[in-house]
Each structure stands twice: as structure tokens, then as C-alpha cells.
Amino acid sequence: MIIEISKLNKTYSGRTVVDIDxxxxxxxxxxxxxxxxxxxxxxxxxxxxxxxxxxxxxxLSKGVNVASNDQWKNYTASFLDEGFLIDYLTxxxxxxxxxxxxxxxxxxxxxxxxxxxxxxxxxxxxxxKYIRDFSKGNQNKIGIVSALMQNPELxxxxxxxxxxxxxxxxxxxxxxxxxxxxxxxxxxxSHDLNHVTDVCDRxxxxxxxxxxxxxxxxxxxxxELEAYFSK
Amino acid sequence: xxxxxxSHQWTGFWRSKSKTGxxxxxxxxxxxxxxxxxxxxxxxxxxxxxIEYKFPDKDIMIVFNGVILYYxxxxxxxxxxxxxxxTLAIVPYLHLNIPKQKLVNFLNITALFSPFNxxxxxxxxxxxxxxxxxxxxxxxxxxxxLTILSLxxxxxxxxxxxxxxxxxxxxxxxxxxxxLFVIAGLEYFKIFSISSISNIVFHTIAGYPLTGxxxxxxxxxxxxxxxxxxxxxxxxxxxxxxxxxxxxxxxxFLDRFGAAGTLVALEIKLILRNKRxxxxxxKGLIFLFYGFLFxxxxxxxxxxxxxILFAALFMTGNMILLYGQFMFGWQGAEFDGLxxxxxxxxxxxxxxxxMLTLSATxxxxxxxxxxxxxxxxxxxxxxxxxxxxxxxxxxVLYFATRNYKYIxxxxxxxxxxxxxxxxxxxxxxxxxxxxxLIYFPVSALSNPxxxxxxxxxxxxxxxxTRNYWLDTLVSAFNKRKYKIAAGFRxxx
Numbered sequence: 001m002i003i004e005i006s007k008l009n010k011t012y013s014g015r016t017v018v019d020i021d022x023x024x025x026x027x028x029x030x031x032x033x034x035x036x037x038x039x040x041x042x043x044x045x046x047x048x049x050x051x052x053x054x055x056x057x058x059x060l061s062k063g064v065n066v067a068s069n070d071q072w073k074n075y076t077a078s079f080l081d082e083g084f085l086i087d088y089l090t091x092x093x094x095x096x097x098x099x100x101x102x103x104x105x106x107x108x109x110x111x112x113x114x115x116x117x118x119x120x121x122x123x124x125x126x127x128x129k130y131i132r133d134f135s136k137g138n139q140n141k142i143g144i145v146s147a148l149m150q151n152p153e154l155x156x157x158x159x160x161x162x163x164x165x166x167x168x169x170x171x172x173x174x175x176x177x178x179x180x181x182x183x184x185x186x187x188x189x190s191h192d193l194n195h196v197t198d199v200c201d202r203x204x205x206x207x208x209x210x211x212x213x214x215x216x217x218x219x220x221x222x223x224e225l226e227a228y229f230s231k
Numbered sequence: 232x233x234x235x236x237x238s239h240q241w242t243g244f245w246r247s248k249s250k251t252g253x254x255x256x257x258x259x260x261x262x263x264x265x266x267x268x269x270x271x272x273x274x275x276x277x278x279x280x281x282i283e284y285k286f287p288d289k290d291i292m293i294v295f296n297g298v299i300l301y302y303x304x305x306x307x308x309x310x311x312x313x314x315x316x317x318t319l320a321i322v323p324y325l326h327l328n329i330p331k332q333k334l335v336n337f338l339n340i341t342a343l344f345s346p347f348n349x350x351x352x353x354x355x356x357x358x359x360x361x362x363x364x365x366x367x368x369x370x371x372x373x374x375x376x377l378t379i380l381s382l383x384x385x386x387x388x389x390x391x392x393x394x395x396x397x398x399x400x401x402x403x404x405x406x407x408x409x410x411l412f413v414i415a416g417l418e419y420f421k422i423f424s425i426s427s428i429s430n431i432v433f434h435t436i437a438g439y440p441l442t443g444x445x446x447x448x449x450x451x452x453x454x455x456x457x458x459x460x461x462x463x464x465x466x467x468x469x470x471x472x473x474x475x476x477x478x479x480x481x482x483x484f485l486d487r488f489g490a491a492g493t494l495v496a497l498e499i500k501l502i503l504r505n506k507r508x509x510x511x512x513x514k515g516l517i518f519l520f521y522g523f524l525f526x527x528x529x530x531x532x533x534x535x536x537x538x539i540l541f542a543a544l545f546m547t548g549n550m551i552l553l554y555g556q557f558m559f560g561w562q563g564a565e566f567d568g569l570x571x572x573x574x575x576x577x578x579x580x581x582x583x584x585x586m587l588t589l590s591a592t593x594x595x596x597x598x599x600x601x602x603x604x605x606x607x608x609x610x611x612x613x614x615x616x617x618x619x620x621x622x623x624x625x626x627v628l629y630f631a632t633r634n635y636k637y638i639x640x641x642x643x644x645x646x647x648x649x650x651x652x653x654x655x656x657x658x659x660x661x662x663x664x665x666x667x668l669i670y671f672p673v674s675a676l677s678n679p680x681x682x683x684x685x686x687x688x689x690x691x692x693x694x695x696t697r698n699y700w701l702d703t704l705v706s707a708f709n710k711r712k713y714k715i716a717a718g719f720r721x722x723x
Contacts, residue, residue, distance in 0.1 A: 046567075049567075049570070049571040050570070050571075051567055051570055051571060051713070051716050052713060052716075052717070053713040070575070070576075073571075073572065073573040074573060076571075078571050080567065080571075081567075083564060083565060083566070083567040083568060083719075083720070084565065084567055084568030084571065084572075085565060085568060086497065086565045086568065087564060087565065088500060088501055088504040088505055088640070089497075089500060090477055090478070090479045092479045093479045093480075093481075093500070096479075096481075097493065097497060098572065100490070100493050101490075101572055101573040101574060102573060128477050128478065129477055130477050130504065133477075150573075
């Protein structure tokens with residue numbers, strides 16, 4: 001068990017966005033978080049990353065409340081949106097900066113980036129642009145790779161497939177699958193049911209902040225989810 | 232349609248996140264405008280007396296006619312500096328079923344809402360109505376006024392046009408600056424005189440009122456040029472970045488400061504690569520000339536350091552005040568990332584203090600050139616420096632934790648009040664008052680030098696207890712970090 005959520009709730013002007021009585025994520029799971037807009041996926045991630053203070057309840061990461069202690073930062077890597085990028089840096093500078101936070105030197109970072117040459121498709125490195133001048137999809141790639149680079153035990157990605165071109169989506173999917181191990185827990189939110197059921201071993205479906213379904217993926221999951229969303 | 236646009240702007244103004252700040256700013260601007268109009272009315276109504284008083288032995292008409300074009304040249308330069316381009320507001324409408332012409336009209340009409348367009352009427356009309364009417368008849372008087380109005384419209388659109396053309400085009404800026412230099416030089420050496428041209432022009436209008444039509448035509452032409460340019464360039468790509476290749480840089484000098492040094496390097500890039508912080512910092516350099524205003528020999532001879540303390544504090548610490556007040560706002564866009572990543576908040580604050588200290592050190596080194604005026608100034612600057620780094624930096628950072636306003640780094644800094652809140656205004660009060668509270672009693676009890684020493688000692692004690700203050704800042708920050716992050720997330 002790596003994450004333990006209890007009695008968590010958050011409301012914005014009377015509208016409940018997160019209301020979780022109890023939810024446990026085990027170490028090594030790849031969890032897909034799905035739900036329509038307003039289901040509270042991003043809010044949940046933000047509370048998990050201690051960016052929003054919940055109205056009540058708590059999230060324990062490895063048994064420690066994320067809001068009271070920064071320990072979780074040592075093993076958690078995340079990319080929620082462009083707000084996580086430092087947009088006036090070149091991608092190289094950004095990767096080096098992120099690396100330096102995790103005691104990686106230039107050589108380590110370059111070595112790591114080698115692995116993502118294909119993923120970058122020759123558009124990111126040595127492009128002579130600041131991050132703010134990249135398209136959304138490419139910004140997304142930069143954020144995802146910098147999260148992966150940190151060698152986390154807990155990886156949090158908010159809609160990583162959005163804005164990516166089809167090739168990159170497929171590459172990202174297979175990459176996440178290869179990363180699966182008992183040492184890495186991954187939380188992914190997505191609107192693409194195909195992708196999440198393909199990648200994740202567990203799916204949690206939210207609606208208005210409440211857990212509606214929590215199931216381990218099998219061959220019927222996709223149909224079940226499609227049925228749910230089309231009703 | 233025009234009214235719809237205006238009502239959108241109006242609601243946008245009232246619903247903006249930084250509403251209180253914007254309203255306060257608008258109020259201040261409003262008072263400033265009222266003041267200017269008041270001055271203009273005063274000048275306008277007493278124009279005749281003013282001219283007679285200032286130039287007793289000159290013909291009133293010659294002086295008056297000579298002033299007009301001068302006024303417009305200066306107005307044009309000021310407009311180039313501070314008049315805003317209202318382009319960005321229309322981006323959400325570009326793709327809609329709205330004729331381009333309407334958008335252009337909207338831009339052109341909103342451009343007329345500028346106090347600059349009112350001032351000339353107040354300044355020149357009273358004199359024209361009273362004097363020209365009597366001496367040259369009603370028709371000449373009307374043509375005079377029409378000429379003034381046309382010139383106002385002309386400068387209005389000319390300034391906007393040149394501003395639009397010159398954004399992102401260094402060549403035009405350089406050529407323009409050179410032309411200005413040459414004209415100023417010619418004027419200075421009396422080879423060519425704006426006032427004599429102005430005189431000839433308005434003398435002609437007085438004699439042959441119909442010639443005023445030329446100016447009306449000029450104003451219309453400038454309006455058309457501007458409108459055509461807008462219509463042809465109404466593309467979002469104007470907002471896109473330059474094409475030159477950006478390269479990665481690093482500052483090895485900062486490596487010795489460890490993690491804090493890395494963050495400082497990041498912040499230096501932030502300043503150099505974004506418009507607003509760059510403008511803020513470069514404006515700070517202008518304040519380095521404060522010394523010439525404040526440092527007078529008689530003050531220095533009598534050791535009246537109280538009268539120059541402000542200049543010293545501001546010159547050595549203007550980065551701390553001007554840049555430091557938005558300490559987190561500058562990083563508003565990536566604040567979530569900084570929080571979620573493995574950046575220790577203590578290191579973060581250390582970096583901020585390091586950066587402010589470095590800036591003050593640099594400014595103090597530059598301003599030590601004033602030491603050539605008197606060695607006493609070096610003492611004043613040194614105590615101001617110690618105070619700024621030891622005390623002011625901490626106060627500023629403390630108040631910065633109470634500022635939740637996002638700042639758009641892409642916008643300019645002239646009259647840009649985004650991010651300015653009550654806290655940032657209040658902040659400068661204690662920062663600038665404390666030194667006086669120390670200096671005056673001590674120098675009254677002993678002598679001015681001990682007063683300076685007391686400020687320096689306060690600063691040093693602040694530096695020695697920096698770790699304690701760091702902890703205070705961290706806990707102040709932790710109390711409000713959710714609020715700060717939420718504020719930055721709403722980027723308007």
C-alpha cells in the first residue's frame with residue numbers, strides 16, 4: 001500500500017468535487033482515473049501533490065500525510081499541466097534543472113534523454129526554442145519525459161495522452177507498460193477509455209468526486225465502461 | 232457590435248482576479264488624469280498671462296504659434312512611451328463571424344479613449360477663442376481649432392502606428408532613435424527649429440484659414456494608414472516569438488551556491504527572457520541617476536544624511552523593492568510545478584535572498600561611483616546596502632507571501648499594475664521608514680555618523696540572524712501556500 005485516502009472531501013462554492021471515504025492504492029499498481037469533466041480527477045491529483053488543501057480528510061503517502069511533510073517529493077514525479085513547465089527555458093535547460101533537483105548531473109540527464117530520442121521524434125532537443133514556443137503536444141512530451149526521468153516510485157500524470165499525435169500516444173502507452181514493476185505505482189487520468197483499459201491494471205471511475213466503480217481490468221472492462229458512459 | 236465589445240471589456244475588468252488592484256490602479260490613474268486636466272485648464276485659461284510673464288519682450292502670437300508643434304512633438308514621444316496598444320483584447324473574436332472591419336473599428340475607436348486626446352483642447356482652445364477670434368475672425372478661429380483637433384488625432388494614430396510597426400522590429404526603432412537624435416541636435420544648434428516651423432504654419436492658417444484643411448487631410452490619412460495596417464496585420468502570429476535560435480546557457484559562477492545557486496540561475500533567465508521582469512529591472516537602472524537629484528554639496532558639507540538617505544536606500548535597493556515585491560508572482564506560471572517538485576522551500580527562499588543580495592551588491596558597486604563626489608556618500612551607501620540586504624530583503628519577502636496575484640510576464644511594465652496589491656504598496660512603507668526611525672534619534676543624540684552606523688549595525692544583525700528569518704519566512708509561506716498557488720492558477 002503506497003497511498004491511503006481517507007474521508008477526503010473538497011467543495012468549491014457548494015459543489016462537491018472530491019468526496020472519497022476510503023481508497024487504497026497498492027504499490028506497483030498502474031491505476032487509471034477516469035470520469036467526465038468535473039469528476040474531480042485533477043483536484044484529487046492536486047491534493048495528492050499538496051497543491052490544494054482539502055476541506056477535510058487526508059492523503060497518506062507511504063503512511064505520511066502529504067500536507068504535513070515533504071518526504072513524498074523524494075519519490076514522486078508528476079506532470080499535470082503546462083503550469084509544471086518553466087516556459088522560458090529551453091527543453092535542455094529544463095531537463096538539467098529537473099535533474100539537478102534529483103542529484104543528477106549533466107551526463108546522467110543526457111544519458112536518460114537518449115532513451116527518449118524516438119519519443120521526441122527529433123522535435124524537442126536542440127530545437128533552439130524556449131518551451132513556451134512549442135506546441136501543446138510537444139510541451140506535453142517535455143513534461144512527461146521530465147517526470148519519467150526522476151525515476152519515481154509514484155508517477156502522477158494528468159491526461160498524458162491529450163494533445164499527443166497518434167504515434168506518440170502509442171509509443172507512450174507501450175513505454176508505460178514496460179515501466180510496470182513492483183517498484184513503480186502510476187496514476188493516470190484520461191478521457192480515452194481505450195488507452196486506460198489497455199495500460200492500466202485497475203480503473204477507478206469518478207463522478208462528481210465520488211468513486212462509482214473501482215475495478216481490476218479484464219477483457220470486459222472496456223465494454224462495461226463504454227456502457228456506463230453512454231447511458 | 233461595438234457596444235458588445237465594450238461591455239465584454241467592462242465585465243472582463245470587473246471580473247478579473249486582480250480586481251481590487253486594478254480598481255485601485257484605475258483610481259490612481261483617474262486622479263492623475265484629473266490633475267493633468269486641471270493643470271491643462273489652468274494653463275489654457277491663463278495662456279496669455281503666462282506668455283506675457285515668461286517672454287515679456289516677445290510678440291504673444293509668435294510665442295503661442297511656436298509652442299503648438301513643440302507640444303505635439305513632446306506629446307508624441309510621451310505617447311510612444313506609455314500609450315497602450317489595445318490589440319490583445321480582440322484575439323477571442325478573430326475566428327468568429329465578425330467582419331474584420333468591425334474589429335479594426337473597435338481598435339481604432341478605443342484608441343481614442345485616451346486623456347492625451349483631451350489635453351490639447353483644454354490647453355489651446357481658450358487662447359484661440361479669445362485671441363484669434365478677435366484678431367483674425369471667426370473662420371480663422373474655427374480652422375485653428377480644427378487644426379488642433381486634427382493634430383491630436385494625427386499624433387494619436389501616428390504614435391500607435393509607429394508603436395505597432397516597431398514592435399519586434401529593431402531596425403525601425405534604431406532608425407527612429409537616430410532621426411530623433413538628429414532633429415534634437417539640429418534644434419540644439421539652431422540649424423532647424425520646430426518652433427519657427429510651427430510659427431510659419433500657424434501664421435499661415437491665421438492668414439489663410441483654408442490651409443488648415445491640409446491638417447484635417449493629414450489626420451484622416453494617418454487614420455487610414457493605421458486602419459489599413461491593422462486590417463492587413465490582424466493575425467495572431469504577431470504574438471509569436473522571434474525566429475532566432477535560442478540556446479541554452481548556464482552560469483558556472485552560481486554553482487558554488489549549491490541548490491540555491493541553481494534557482495538563482497533560473498531566475499536570472501526568467502529576468503532576461505521575459506518582457507515584464509526585464510523592463511522592471513532595466514527601469515531600476517534609471518533610478519541610479521537619483522543621486523544627481525539628491526546629492527547636493529551643501530547637504531554633504533553639513534552632514535545632513537537624513538536628506539539623502541532615501542536616495543541611497545533606493546539606489547542600492549531598488550531591485551529588492553521593485554522586483555522583490557512580486558517574488559512569487561514572477562514564477563506564477565510554473566508555481567504548481569515548483570511546489571510539486573523536489574524543491575525545498577527553504578532553499579527556495581535562500582535563493583531569493585541570495586538573488587536580492589547579489590542585486591544590491593551590484594547596484595552598490597555601481598553607485599559607489601558617487602564616491603567621487605564625496606567619500607561620505609560611500610558611508611551612506613554602505614549602511615544603506617547593509618540595511619537593504621539584512622532587513623529590507625526579509626521584509627519584502629515576508630510581504631510577498633501575502634501577494635497571490637499572477638503576473639503575465641509577456642506584458643510590458645509601464646502602468647502595468649497586474650500583481651500589484653495592497654500588500655505590495657504597504658510593503659515599501661516599513662522598508663523605507665525604518666532607517667529614518669533609527670537614524671534621526673541616534674543622530675540627534677550623538678552625530679550623523681553614529682546614525683549611519685546604527686543603520687549599518689541593524690543591517691548586520693539582520694544578516695547574522697538570517698537563518699532565523701529564513702525559518703520565519705518558510706513558516707509564513709507554508710501557512711499561505713495553497714492560497715498563493717490557487718491565486719496563480721487563475722491567470723487573469
